[in-house]
Amino acid sequence: MSKMVTLTIDGIKVTVPEGTLxxxxxRQAGIHIPVFCYHPKLEPAGMCRMCLVEIGRPMIDRNxxxxxxxxxxxxxxxxxxxxxxxxxxxxxxxxxxxxxxxxARQGQKATVEFLLTSHPLDCPICDKGxxxxxxxxxxxxxxxxxxxxxxxxxxxxxxxxLGDLIxxxxxxxxxxxxxxxxxxxxxxxxxxxxxxxxxxxxxVTVSDPPFDSVFSGNxxxxxxxxxxxxxxxxxxxxxxxxxxxxxxxxQCAVGCNIVYNTRxxxxxxxxxxxxxxxxxxxxxxxxxxxxxxxxxGYHYTESRARLTAPRAEGRPVSWEQALQKAAEGLRSASxxxxxxxxxxxxxxxxxxxRLADHLQxxxxxxxxxxxxxxxxxxxxxxxxxxxxxxxxDAILVVASDLYEEAPLWYLRVRQAAERGAALIIAHxxxxxxxxxxxxxxxxxxxxxxxxxIIERLxxxxxxxxxxxxxxxxxxxxxNEGMGLEQSESLAAACADLLVETGHAGxxxxxxxxxxxxxxxxxxxxxGFQPIFDLQPLFETMDxxxxxxxxxxxxxxxxxxxxxxxxIVQDILETATVRQADVxxxxxxxxxxxxxxxxxxxxxxxxxxxxxxxGDSRPDFAITAALGAKLGLNLEAQSAARLFQEIxxxxxxFKGLDYARLAExxxxxxxxxxxxxxxxxxxQPNTQGMGKILSAVAEGTMTPLPxxxxxxxxxxxxxxLLLVPIHRLFDxxxxxxxxxxxxxxxxxxxxxxxxxxxxxxxxxxGEKVLIEWEDRQAEALVKxxxxxxVGVGLVPRSMGIPLSRAARxxxxxxxxxx
Amino acid sequence: MLKEIGRGLMTTFKMMLERPVxxxxxxxxxxVRTRYRGRHILRRYENGLERCIGCALCAAACPADAIFVxxxxxxxxxxxxxxxxxxxxxxxxxxxxxxxxxxxxxxxTEAIVLGDNYELSFTDRAQxxxxxxxxxxxxxxxxxxxxxxxxPGVYTRAVxxxxxxxx
Numbered sequence: 001m002s003k004m005v006t007l008t009i010d011g012i013k014v015t016v017p018e019g020t021l022x023x024x025x026x027r028q029a030g031i032h033i034p035v036f037c038y039h040p041k042l043e044p045a046g047m048c049r050m051c052l053v054e055i056g057r058p059m060i061d062r063n064x065x066x067x068x069x070x071x072x073x074x075x076x077x078x079x080x081x082x083x084x085x086x087x088x089x090x091x092x093x094x095x096x097x098x099x100x101x102x103x104a105r106q107g108q109k110a111t112v113e114f115l116l117t118s119h120p121l122d123c124p125i126c127d128k129g130x131x132x133x134x135x136x137x138x139x140x141x142x143x144x145x146x147x148x149x150x151x152x153x154x155x156x157x158x159x160x161x162l163g164d165l166i167x168x169x170x171x172x173x174x175x176x177x178x179x180x181x182x183x184x185x186x187x188x189x190x191x192x193x194x195x196x197x198x199x200x201x202x203x204v205t206v207s208d209p210p211f212d213s214v215f216s217g218n219x220x221x222x223x224x225x226x227x228x229x230x231x232x233x234x235x236x237x238x239x240x241x242x243x244x245x246x247x248x249x250x251q252c253a254v255g256c257n258i259v260y261n262t263r264x265x266x267x268x269x270x271x272x273x274x275x276x277x278x279x280x281x282x283x284x285x286x287x288x289x290x291x292x293x294x295x296x297g298y299h300y301t302e303s304r305a306r307l308t309a310p311r312a313e314g315r316p317v318s319w320e321q322a323l324q325k326a327a328e329g330l331r332s333a334s335x336x337x338x339x340x341x342x343x344x345x346x347x348x349x350x351x352x353x354r355l356a357d358h359l360q361x362x363x364x365x366x367x368x369x370x371x372x373x374x375x376x377x378x379x380x381x382x383x384x385x386x387x388x389x390x391x392x393d394a395i396l397v398v399a400s401d402l403y404e405e406a407p408l409w410y411l412r413v414r415q416a417a418e419r420g421a422a423l424i425i426a427h428x429x430x431x432x433x434x435x436x437x438x439x440x441x442x443x444x445x446x447x448x449x450x451x452x453i454i455e456r457l458x459x460x461x462x463x464x465x466x467x468x469x470x471x472x473x474x475x476x477x478x479n480e481g482m483g484l485e486q487s488e489s490l491a492a493a494c495a496d497l498l499v500e501t502g503h504a505g506x507x508x509x510x511x512x513x514x515x516x517x518x519x520x521x522x523x524x525x526x527g528f529q530p531i532f533d534l535q536p537l538f539e540t541m542d543x544x545x546x547x548x549x550x551x552x553x554x555x556x557x558x559x560x561x562x563x564x565x566x567i568v569q570d571i572l573e574t575a576t577v578r579q580a581d582v583x584x585x586x587x588x589x590x591x592x593x594x595x596x597x598x599x600x601x602x603x604x605x606x607x608x609x610x611x612x613x614g615d616s617r618p619d620f621a622i623t624a625a626l627g628a629k630l631g632l633n634l635e636a637q638s639a640a641r642l643f644q645e646i647x648x649x650x651x652x653f654k655g656l657d658y659a660r661l662a663e664x665x666x667x668x669x670x671x672x673x674x675x676x677x678x679x680x681x682x683q684p685n686t687q688g689m690g691k692i693l694s695a696v697a698e699g700t701m702t703p704l705p706x707x708x709x710x711x712x713x714x715x716x717x718x719x720l721l722l723v724p725i726h727r728l729f730d731x732x733x734x735x736x737x738x739x740x741x742x743x744x745x746x747x748x749x750x751x752x753x754x755x756x757x758x759x760x761x762x763x764x765g766e767k768v769l770i771e772w773e774d775r776q777a778e779a780l781v782k783x784x785x786x787x788x789v790g791v792g793l794v795p796r797s798m799g800i801p802l803s804r805a806a807r808x809x810x811x812x813x814x815x816x817x
Numbered sequence: 818m819l820k821e822i823g824r825g826l827m828t829t830f831k832m833m834l835e836r837p838v839x840x841x842x843x844x845x846x847x848x849v850r851t852r853y854r855g856r857h858i859l860r861r862y863e864n865g866l867e868r869c870i871g872c873a874l875c876a877a878a879c880p881a882d883a884i885f886v887x888x889x890x891x892x893x894x895x896x897x898x899x900x901x902x903x904x905x906x907x908x909x910x911x912x913x914x915x916x917x918x919x920x921x922x923x924x925x926t927e928a929i930v931l932g933d934n935y936e937l938s939f940t941d942r943a944q945x946x947x948x949x950x951x952x953x954x955x956x957x958x959x960x961x962x963x964x965x966x967x968x969p970g971v972y973t974r975a976v977x978x979x980x981x982x983x984x
Contacts, residue, residue, distance in 0.1 A: 120974075120975055120976075122900075122901075122974075122975035122976045124870060124872035124874060124925045124926075124976055124979075125870055125871070125872055125888075125900055125901055125902040125975055125976055126975075129872075150974075150978070155973070158901070158973075158975055159901070171975075234890065235871070235888040235889060235890055235901075235902050237873075237887075237888075238872075238873045238876075238877065240877060241873065241876070241877075265887065266885070266887050266905075266906040266908075267887060267905070267906070
């Protein structure tokens with residue numbers, strides 16, 4: 001515990017830890033000191049001079065070290081001749097601060113007027129207007145009238161694209177450098193910087209492509225003026241016209257807390273639509289941030305391809321007819337199976353599992369990465385918090401490019417490493433995590449050696465010692481280059497390592513699977529079996545019930561003569577939907593309530609944001625109606641009641657309560673309307689921070705089977721090894737409806753080392769034909785140094801159906817023709 | 818008592834000599850006062866460009882929530898107003914409107930004004946919603962209808978000049 005210091009701010013006695021900044025101490029006492037450049041998550045810069053206050057410090061007698069007292073016995077105060085910034089001064093004992101004195105107010109007023117000398121005051125058309133710190137603080141502290149004519153002001157470019165997602169308005173910018181510091185300090189990639197000097201200073205992007213960061217949207221939240229705005233929300237609505245609905249991001253397994261801002265729109269035929277996504281504060285999950293995929297990737301929920309009504313044999317039918325036909329199909333089939341994806345809520349998955357058990361058919365989770373069974377047993381447990389990791393703790397990231405797969409985990413791991421946690425990265429190539437986070441050890445292995453990673457970590461004496469001595473150990477595992485079985489055995493080995501180093505079953509310790517879907521962990525917890533290769537099922541089964549997956553569109557299943565009776569339940573018209581015998585139209589998760597279990601096993605609630613689309617229904621209601629036709633009584637109305645059933649049936653969910661998931665805890669920094677200048681427009685959390693499941697393995701440890709060694713391919717001289725990797729912006733059916741992201745998604749491509757490209761006789765930008773096993777696909781060539789020689793990296797979900805490493809041949813597409 | 822009756826009849830006889838106040842509406846119409854608040858008009862500049870910049874401050878000021886605005890971006894190829902932004906949708910629900918004139922006060926470009934027209938009648942609710950086309954005043958002589966094609970570099974201000982409100 002650090003030393004406490006007592007000071008007086010505006011007559012209020014405040015006691016805070018030593019080293020606290022004055023502006024934070026005041027905020028803790030409920031006093032708002034106006035700020036523009038200061039942000040509680042960033043290092044102070046003292047750029048804007050808005051937080052000027054009068055600071056008096058007690059005079060100290062140099063001989064005795066005691067404060068000098070005046071005639072009344074009070075310590076004599078010494079004031080500096082001028083005002084000081086509250087954001088760069090730390091508190092000291094006996095300090096007396098005036099934030100509202102005549103002199104301080106004058107300083108603040110002058111600062112606002114100075115900032116406005118070159119500000120265009122175009123608030124009526126500014127997207128920030130209504131939630132703008134400059135606007136608010138001008139009203140509160142500034143002069144009522146400007147002494148500067150518009151013509152006298154500096155005029156700069158007003159519509160500068162920084163990348164394709166963010167616009168910069170140079171006239172509005174007050175050069176507070178919050179965006180620059182956010183990128184450099186928090187994200188670790190200095191893609192923005194100041195250019196020129198003095199009156200000509202301006203923000204520029206120095207990366208290629210411009211503003212090359214997946215966190216770019218956050219700079220618009222912390223921008224204290226309307227200088228940075230998103231292309232997505234440009235002139236979309238005024239902030240006060242928007243309604244807010246708390247939700248959970250559905251783009252990856254992190255489970256970022258978000259808010260959907262909605263509005264009725266004439267452009268969308270009078271429907272209520274989502275206008276933008278803002279982060280919702282949860283200091284245990286995503287702080288005040290979200291990634292660009294979460295911020296801009298929501299458009300699929302309002303895509304033109306949404307299913308509005310159930311169908312049978314390609315024609316719209318009533319729900320009664322569709323359900324009847326589906327029930328008949330399932331009843332008459334002798335071999336049948338249910339396959340669901342991690343996009344569904346816990347309640348949906350539970351209902352599906354009950355139906356599968358009732359019909360005695362297997363319930364599969366469609367996932368490219370396995371090992372959830374181990375996360376279920378050795379994952380994080382109740383009370384764990386990644387932000388608690390720091391000095392003395394260790395984080396191991398295996399075969400996962402966190403920056404591309406789960407950006408917020410990248411951010412949190414990087415922050416933990418900055419706080420002193422030992423970061424150990426095992427990856428076959430250099431990832432952004434390695435380049436941008438202070439790491440302790442890197443274990444470089446060749447593709448194909450995934451089975452030996454954990455063994456090699458054990459053999460490296462220093463790494464082994466760090467792992468053993470760590471107070472807490474968290475292991476993230478991915479499936480870079482691996483198929484389902486290999487990632488399963490990797491997860492088992494990681495769990496083994498946790499047990500061996502004595503970290504299993506403890507708080508702040510555990511295994512985290514970097515799943516591509518928001519609720520894959522929920523499916524593992526509810527007892528689904530993993531599957532990825534669906535071809536055998538399509539060849540042997542009589543009936544299949546597919547929920548929220550598109551194996552035809554992904555290219556995993558190929559049409560041959562035989563096709564089982566297909567029941568497809570989804571929200572979009574996908575290639576699989578077009579193959580279906582019965583289509584059941586589900587509503588998007590933004591139109592209903594439910595819970596997701598994130599990769600760190602945190603159960604979080606989401607709430608309806610917009611009305612249901614057409615005649616679609618929630619997944620659990622559809623399954624329950626189908627169950628009713630097959631003689632199974634399931635809850636069809638209330639997600640809350642289903643969750644209570646789950647809590648009663650599964651030990652890990654024991655003690656969780658649907659209503660209590662909406663509970664929140666006090667958080668720092670404060671957020672909300674009055675704190676927009678202080679912490680940005682991230683929304684306060686009033687609808688639930690969620691709760692981590694209890695450890696299944698608590699007390700009794702399940703013995704681990706010996707690590708499975710699965711054969712995998714290695715790069716060899718003279719051949720090309722194709723390796724599937726994850727990219728954040730892929731061409732999956734949930735991301736392509738967001739037109740704004742098409743520039744980031746790009747065309748299908750293969751990434752080669754310059755040497756490999758030279759050997760294959762191809763150069764960057766050329767179109768090649770890739771042939772592997774019995775498949776082929778066209779792709780553009782990209783050449784990057786960090787790729788191992790003899791390896792071709794192929795992003796998943798980009799139109800090249802590669803599920804695991806494979807030997808391949810390259811041809812120039814033109815030469816083939 | 819007779820005195821009182823006489824006084825009352827006096828008024829009656831006096832009124833018989835005066836001209837009637839009733840006018841034959843709708844054949845005859847009485848001019849409205851200068852500050853009368855009738856149906857809204859969306860004004861244009863002399864060159865035909867719309868004054869409205871789609872800021873929706875009128876909608877925010879409206880106590881009856883009668884105004885709905887949706888904005889879009891101007892380009893030099895398709896310009897509706899001088900600034901960066903214009904109203905792509907502008908609707909006033911005249912059934913809700915209480916003709917208080919707050920919208921007029923809130924407007925930074927003096928685009929919306931309450932006019933003289935008090936003859937509003939509808940036979941169903943949908944008719945009571947006045948669209949932008951119905952509210953916009955005709956293009957003044959010498960002006961061009963919107964959207965206009967404008968040369969680049971002329972309309973560089975984000976918002977047109979805003980004047981201090983004068984009575």
